[in-house]
Amino acid sequence: MARPNNSNNTKHTSTSKLIILLACVALLGIALIVDFLWASSTSYLSNWVIDNKSPPNIIIPKNSPKSYKNSTDKDPKRFLSATFADIDAPQLEWEEMASAPVPRLDGAAIQIQNLLFVFAGYGTIDYVHSHVDVYNFTDNTWGERFPMPKEMAHSHLGMVTDGRYIYIVTGQYGPQCRGPTARTFVLDTKAKIWRDMPSLPVPRYAPATQLWRGRLHVMGGSKEDRHEPALEHWSIAVKDGKVLEKEWRTEIPITRGGPHRACVVVDDRLYVIGGQEGDFMAKPGSPIFKCSRRHEVVYADVYMLDHEMRWKELPSMPKPDSHIEFAWAIVNNSIVLVGGTTDKHPVTKKMILTGEVFRFNLDTQKWSVVGKMPFRVKTTLVGYWEGWLYFTSGQRDRGPDDPAPRKVISQMFRTKLNF
Ligand SMILES: *[C@@H]1O[C@H](CO)[C@@H](O)[C@H](O)[C@H]1NC(C)=O
Ligand SMILES: *[C@@H]1O[C@H](CO)[C@@H](O)[C@H](O)[C@H]1NC(C)=O
Numbered sequence: 001m002a003r004p005n006n007s008n009n010t011k012h013t014s015t016s017k018l019i020i021l022l023a024c025v026a027l028l029g030i031a032l033i034v035d036f037l038w039a040s041s042t043s044y045l046s047n048w049v050i051d052n053k054s055p056p057n058i059i060i061p062k063n064s065p066k067s068y069k070n071s072t073d074k075d076p077k078r079f080l081s082a083t084f085a086d087i088d089a090p091q092l093e094w095e096e097m098a099s100a101p102v103p104r105l106d107g108a109a110i111q112i113q114n115l116l117f118v119f120a121g122y123g124t125i126d127y128v129h130s131h132v133d134v135y136n137f138t139d140n141t142w143g144e145r146f147p148m149p150k151e152m153a154h155s156h157l158g159m160v161t162d163g164r165y166i167y168i169v170t171g172q173y174g175p176q177c178r179g180p181t182a183r184t185f186v187l188d189t190k191a192k193i194w195r196d197m198p199s200l201p202v203p204r205y206a207p208a209t210q211l212w213r214g215r216l217h218v219m220g221g222s223k224e225d226r227h228e229p230a231l232e233h234w235s236i237a238v239k240d241g242k243v244l245e246k247e248w249r250t251e252i253p254i255t256r257g258g259p260h261r262a263c264v265v266v267d268d269r270l271y272v273i274g275g276q277e278g279d280f281m282a283k284p285g286s287p288i289f290k291c292s293r294r295h296e297v298v299y300a301d302v303y304m305l306d307h308e309m310r311w312k313e314l315p316s317m318p319k320p321d322s323h324i325e326f327a328w329a330i331v332n333n334s335i336v337l338v339g340g341t342t343d344k345h346p347v348t349k350k351m352i353l354t355g356e357v358f359r360f361n362l363d364t365q366k367w368s369v370v371g372k373m374p375f376r377v378k379t380t381l382v383g384y385w386e387g388w389l390y391f392t393s394g395q396r397d398r399g400p401d402d403p404a405p406r407k408v409i410s411q412m413f414r415t416k417l418n419f
């Protein structure tokens with residue numbers, strides 16, 4: 001075989017080097033994509049384990065991120081993920097109560113006095129619930145269970161109550177990353193009767209939903225593709241479970257669109273807190289609408305609407321937080337928020353859960369961290385009764401040193417709040 005001359009050889013060698021380099025970059029790219037797919041199929045949505053262990057009754061969390069620093073685990077990724085975004089906070093003493101009859105992710109909950117009505121949600125990625133479980137805060141038991149209308153969405157619902165009637169709007173219909181429905185219902189919790197309401201103009205995923213000034217407001221959420229943030233805001237007049245108008249009215253668009261936010265009305269003001277832009281989407285062509293991961297941006301933003309009907313920006317949360325639509329309670333003129341998800345891990349790009357209890361004091365408009373949960377958890381369902389803060393359901397972390405999501409839980413915990 002003839003040898004090429006020297007200069008050619010040099011050129012040839014550097015070209016080969018370039019090719020090898022490019023191949024490495026491509027392999028790295030493929031590895032990253034595989035990691036993404038793996039993350040989407042294992043750490044978030046597949047590999048769900050039904051939680052049926054019974055841990056000890058009182059859990060006092062290790063609350064100091066410092067305790068992970070000298071971990072024997074030398075993997076720097078794990079070190080980063082162990083501490084990423086946890087805020088140091090006081091210990092809270094959590095008491096474990098009766099577990100819900102089923103585990104739930106992306107369910108919904110509404111408290112009416114001493115009862116917590118818990119709706120829908122994924123049991124596993126391939127199975128969604130279509131019933132309501134009721135928890136009684138007076139005797140601390142799970143009691144009644146009744147079916148939802150079969151046309152009602154199973155996750156990513158908008159939901160609010162006036163103290164007797166629960167209004168339920170839109171959401172995802174079915175398991176995995178299936179499409180949404182615009183169908184909308186009202187439940188009379190006394191008579192246990194469901195009624196239809198006019199469908200939303202177009203369906204949404206996890207829109208901010210509240211009753212305000214005699215009208216049911218629905219805003220933001222994700223559009224029909226589950227991913228693109230929606231800015232639209234509609235309202236319709238309602239009273240005592242009845243709709244007083246034929247159609248939804250267009251209202252001032254929300255400043256920033258997206259799903260999974262807390263939406264709270266206190267003292268004639270409407271607050272929209274946290275949430276995100278983007279979400280998992282159905283894999284194109286997948287017959288089961290298999291979920292695949294997409295870019296997400298988590299918000300720390302807080303917006304408020306008052307009688308002027310203009311959005312005003314308020315002080316941001318201590319850190320970005322999403323998946324908190326039913327994870328709040330109003331306590332002594334403060335909004336208390338429990339768990340959620342924060343910015344993804346900077347290196348592994350995995351979803352990072354939140355394990356703090358936050359407080360927004362409406363008198364001072366200041367945020368604080370009240371304390372730590374027994375573990376990090378998202379889409380948890382919260383109630384507050386006679387000094388006790390309760391949370392149940394959602395998807396918890398992999399352990400104290402790994403904030404990525406794993407088990408879908410049915411457990412319920414409570415802690416005494418004091419402020
Ligand atoms: C971690 O180990 C180093 C060296 O062994 C030590 O100097 C440091 O104080 C330890 N930190 C903690 C938080 O225990
Ligand atoms: C809740 O529990 C209390 C105490 O046992 C009971 O009196 C009340 O009827 C219960 N409420 C419902 C709706 O079951």
Ligand SMILES: *[C@@H]1O[C@H](CO)[C@@H](O)[C@H](O)[C@H]1NC(C)=O
Nearest residue numbers: 331332387388416417418419
């Ligand atoms: C709320 O305020 C009341 C009256 O001041 C007080 O008794 C109660 O402990 C407060 N609740 C919390 C959770 O701090």
